[in-house]
Amino acid sequence: xxxxxxxxxxxxxxxxxxxxxxxxxxxxxLHCSLVCKQWYRDSAELREGWKNEYLEARNLxxxxxxxxxHPPSASCSIRGDSYAHINISxxxxxxxxxxxMFYITLTSTCQQLNMPLVALNVLPKAxx
Amino acid sequence: xxxxxxxTSSKIITLRSSDGEVFEVExxxxxxxxxxxxxxxxxxxNNIIPLPNxxxxxxxxxxxxxxxxxxxxxxxxxKKELRSQGEELLKSxxxxxxxxxxxxxxxxxxxxxxxxxxxxxxxxKGKSPRLIRELLKIKNDFxxxxxxxxxxxxxxxxx
Numbered sequence: 001x002x003x004x005x006x007x008x009x010x011x012x013x014x015x016x017x018x019x020x021x022x023x024x025x026x027x028x029x030l031h032c033s034l035v036c037k038q039w040y041r042d043s044a045e046l047r048e049g050w051k052n053e054y055l056e057a058r059n060l061x062x063x064x065x066x067x068x069x070h071p072p073s074a075s076c077s078i079r080g081d082s083y084a085h086i087n088i089s090x091x092x093x094x095x096x097x098x099x100x101m102f103y104i105t106l107t108s109t110c111q112q113l114n115m116p117l118v119a120l121n122v123l124p125k126a127x128x
Numbered sequence: 129x130x131x132x133x134x135x136t137s138s139k140i141i142t143l144r145s146s147d148g149e150v151f152e153v154e155x156x157x158x159x160x161x162x163x164x165x166x167x168x169x170x171x172x173x174n175n176i177i178p179l180p181n182x183x184x185x186x187x188x189x190x191x192x193x194x195x196x197x198x199x200x201x202x203x204x205x206x207k208k209e210l211r212s213q214g215e216e217l218l219k220s221x222x223x224x225x226x227x228x229x230x231x232x233x234x235x236x237x238x239x240x241x242x243x244x245x246x247x248x249x250x251x252x253k254g255k256s257p258r259l260i261r262e263l264l265k266i267k268n269d270f271x272x273x274x275x276x277x278x279x280x281x282x283x284x285x286x287x
Contacts, residue, residue, distance in 0.1 A: 025255065033278065037270065
């Protein structure tokens, strides 16, 4: 009965699932953790990592969370086609007013895209 | 499909799937699997190599993708094409995807482990928990209370 209730994708070995989850941004990861208990457990360590990174960024840069103005999808994730349209000055402007999560996502996106300069540009402005 | 003997120098390896089908595969393809490589090195592969954990339909898929992967080396277009096939497979047949992933893991084929992992990661991006469950036919085993509690605890990310 146990195996019958196990969904197909769950039979992936835990280390493989960990590798898959490590490619996701924090919102996607949290979505996955809400899919089922097994994935919740499998994603625990990575979620903790994201959270620590978030707290660290908040402490370091004093960025604050503005709940009302920024819906989660827009502020926490930059995905797909929008990669191509990120423009540095917009990022800097946005980062000034946006929350720490945006900053983290932005910098990790820059890392993935191998664009360290964008992150560097945002950093001092966001701080000031 | 069992063998492509266009390469004259390549040795042919004979393998048997769990459901008894016999495959003849070029050595270069078979050696993509670290499991088979180890078996051959240990010399326990004089005759037919048994693969007790892999069924014939899945083994076909594995060989097919090994070949595709070999072909696409340094070909960005093909790489993209192969990467985009995951979404289709996961949507249409998550069960086969799961079996493929298990087989690839069992056979220890690095390139295909990376590929199948990439497929799932790409597939999960931007999807809600509900949609993921629906598409992958995963049962929601959280109570509404548990779900609410997790959301509450992770407000920092969603706000």
